[in-house]
Amino acid sequence: xxxxxxxxxxxxxxxxxxxxxxxxxxxxxxxxxxxxxxxxxxxxxxxxxxxxxxxxxxxxxxxxxxxxxxxxxxxxxxxxxxxxxxxxxxxxxxxxxxxxxxxxxxxxxxxxxxxxxxxxxxxxxxxxxxxxxxxxxxxxxxxxxxxxxxxxxxxxxxxxxxxxxxxxxxxxxxxxxxxxxxxxxxxxxxxxxxxxxxxxxxxxxxxxxxxxxxxxxxxxxxxxxxxxxxxxxxxxxxxxxxxxxxxxxxxxxxxxxxxxxxxxxxxxxxxxxxxxxxxxxxxxxxxxxxxxxxxxxxxxxxxxxxxxxxxxxxxxxxxxxxxxxxxxxxxxxxxxxxxxxxxxxxxxxxxxxxxxxxxxxxxxxxxxxxxxxxxxxxxxxxxxxxxxxxxxxxxxxxxxxxxxxxxxxxxxxxxxxxxxxxxxxxxxxxxxxxxxxxxxxxxx
Numbered sequence: 001x002x003x004x005x006x007x008x009x010x011x012x013x014x015x016x017x018x019x020x021x022x023x024x025x026x027x028x029x030x031x032x033x034x035x036x037x038x039x040x041x042x043x044x045x046x047x048x049x050x051x052x053x054x055x056x057x058x059x060x061x062x063x064x065x066x067x068x069x070x071x072x073x074x075x076x077x078x079x080x081x082x083x084x085x086x087x088x089x090x091x092x093x094x095x096x097x098x099x100x101x102x103x104x105x106x107x108x109x110x111x112x113x114x115x116x117x118x119x120x121x122x123x124x125x126x127x128x129x130x131x132x133x134x135x136x137x138x139x140x141x142x143x144x145x146x147x148x149x150x151x152x153x154x155x156x157x158x159x160x161x162x163x164x165x166x167x168x169x170x171x172x173x174x175x176x177x178x179x180x181x182x183x184x185x186x187x188x189x190x191x192x193x194x195x196x197x198x199x200x201x202x203x204x205x206x207x208x209x210x211x212x213x214x215x216x217x218x219x220x221x222x223x224x225x226x227x228x229x230x231x232x233x234x235x236x237x238x239x240x241x242x243x244x245x246x247x248x249x250x251x252x253x254x255x256x257x258x259x260x261x262x263x264x265x266x267x268x269x270x271x272x273x274x275x276x277x278x279x280x281x282x283x284x285x286x287x288x289x290x291x292x293x294x295x296x297x298x299x300x301x302x303x304x305x306x307x308x309x310x311x312x313x314x315x316x317x318x319x320x321x322x323x324x325x326x327x328x329x330x331x332x333x334x335x336x337x338x339x340x341x342x343x344x345x346x347x348x349x350x351x352x353x354x355x356x357x358x359x360x361x362x363x364x365x366x367x368x369x370x371x372x373x374x375x376x377x378x379x380x381x382x383x384x385x386x387x388x389x390x391x392x393x394x395x396x397x398x399x400x401x402x403x404x405x406x407x408x409x410x411x412x413x414x415x416x417x418x419x420x421x422x423x424x425x426x427x428x429x430x431x432x433x434x435x436x437x438x439x440x441x442x443x444x
Contacts, residue, residue, distance in 0.1 A: 018116040023109050026050045038095075038118050040088035051114075054085075081334050082119070094120045136178035138171060139322050142312040148175070148304070155302050156182030161254065163299045164277040166306030169356030172277040175304065176235040185273055188232030191225050196238040204246055205262055214263025226259045226270045233273045239299070240280035240291060247292045254298045274299075309351040309358060316346050319355060323362040324374075335366050338374040345376045349383050352425050381408045382426045404429065406441045413443070 012019045018035035022028050027050055031043045039054055046053055079099040084092050099114040133141040135149040155162065156179050164172045173192065180190040198206055201215075209224030226234060242250065253259055254274065258267040276299050285291035309316070320343075324335050338346075342365075351357055365378035376384060404427055416422035424434040438444035 012113075015115075018118075019113065020046075020051070020054075020116075021111055021113050022051050023111050026052070028054075029111060035116070038087075038093075038116060039085075040091075081328070085116075093118055133318055134322075136174070136181055138174050138178055139318050140312060140315040141318060142307075142314050144307045144312050145315060148306070151304060152178050153182060155179065157184065159273045161273070161299055161301045162275045162304060163282075163302065164275065164304045164306065165282065166277075166279065167308050167352075167354055168279045169354030170306040170308060171355055172279075172306060173235065173237060175306065176233075176237075176275045176277065179275060180233040180235075180273075183233065183273065185232045189229050190233045190235060191229040192235045192237065193225050194237045196241040200243045200246065203242075204249070207246065208249060208259050208261055210262035211264045214261070218263065221261070224259055224261060224268075226253065226272060227268065229272045230270050231272075233275060236274065236276045238278055239276040240278035240282055240285055242291075244292070247295050251292065251295045251298060254295075309354040313347050316358065317343060319358055320346070320362055323359050324366065327363065327366045331366075333366070334372055335369065335374060336372045338362075338365075339376070342374050342376045342379065345379065345383055350428075381405075381411045384408075404437065406437075406443070409434065409437055409441065409443060 012030075013032045015032065016034055018038040019030075019032045020028055020035050021030035027048055028046050031041075031046055033043075035041070036043055041054060080097070082094065082096050085095045086092055096117045096119045097114060098116075099112055101110060101112055133139060135152070138145070138149070140146070140148075152175065162176075162179060164175055166172055176192075177190060180186060193203075193206060195203060205218075205222060207225050209222045209227060210218050211221050212218055236250075249259075253270070256267070257271070258269050260267055282291055282296060282300075286293050286296050317338075320338050324337065328334055346358070346361075353360075361379055361383060362374070364380050365374045369375070369378040408427060409423070412423040412426045413420070416426065420434055420438075421431055424431045427434065429437075435444060
């Protein structure tokens with residue numbers, strides 16, 4: 001090692017940050033005094049060991065940025081990220097990591113320097129502030145969301161049936177989960193059933209179970225979802241899609257707290273709390289004769305209406321940052337934030353798919369971006385059409401229709417799995433207008 005390198009390492013030893021150097025094989029070559037203090041490892045125990053010996057192995061998943069810094073050919077590239085790490089004594093801390101190529105050894109081998117700052121206390125303070133704007137994984141600082149948090153806390157302790165209504169993508173399942181977690185039943189199961197995901201015959205068997213021989217293919221008894229939820233909570237999503245026959249059986253469950261398996265006449269008691277949800281206007285379903293009125297009133301004991309995202313746009317920055325944080329935990333391509341220009345675009349959009357659509361848009365941008373700051377052009381094309389609130393003048397609507405391009409139509413179709421109705425909604429076009437444009441561009 002040269003005199004210059006010796007002087008540098010001596011200087012590094014007086015720093016308050018943990019500093020260590022490893023080679024292209026990830027073996028530690030240098031470990032300063034602060035590194036001993038912050039990680040709990042002794043210098044003599046780690047020199048010559050791979051850096052995985054220092055940290056919890058979860059840091060090594062998804063191509064850890066430290067490993068990637070030895071593989072890049074960019075000599076000036078600095079890797080920066082934040083991550084939990086486990087000290088030798090088993091205590092989890094939060095670290096801020098900075099890594100960069102230091103030099104090549106006389107043998108021509110790459111060496112990388114890593115500086116680690118323990119930011120646990122700062123992170124805890126920040127999480128404490130952010131905690132004011134979230135509750136049981138539901139995020140929001142708007143008045144509507146604060147009222148929702150209070151409602152969940154108030155109703156969770158009682159066993160009354162809860163009826164959650166809201167558009168698709170507003171977070172109905174998260175609310176049901178929060179109610180269960182806050183309730184005295186939280187130690188027992190929360191069983192979730194999407195009623196629109198099964199045919200009528202399969203749904204009946206899922207919900208109520210069946211006995212052997214009840215129908216062709218019933219080779220053994222099946223426990224019902226209601227029985228699985230005994231002592232806990234059952235969440236029935238898309239309740240508006242129930243057939244009349246299953247509605248009758250559900251009414252009995254609500255009245256008697258008992259079920260009968262398909263092909264059996266033996267009633268079985270169940271101790272459950274029922275939470276249901278739908279995106280449909282259930283009163284219109286009742287008026288149309290598709291949903292039983294007596295069942296509706298049995299279910300609608302504690303109604304909760306979730307606001308669409310367009311009515312709480314002040315929550316968009318918080319949600320975006322959370323989705324970015326989730327992205328950073330899963331991948332080695334770090335994203336720090338969304339630019340102000342991109343935020344303005346997001347605020348101008350009406351979000352018919354609500355929070356779920358926003359999450360998909362942020363993930364799209366994270367995949368597409370070339371920098372760590374998300375810009376407007378990183379987001380799906382249909383967001384850039386500047387769709388404004390309903391109530392535009394006809395002239396403005398015509399101008400906006402004319403701005404829709406072939407690429408925008410193709411991307412909307414891809415985003416919606418070629419569902420033309422949903423694609424037209426994303427582009428704020430009438431379905432027939434979308435069909436005409438597809439014919440014009442030979443996409444249909």
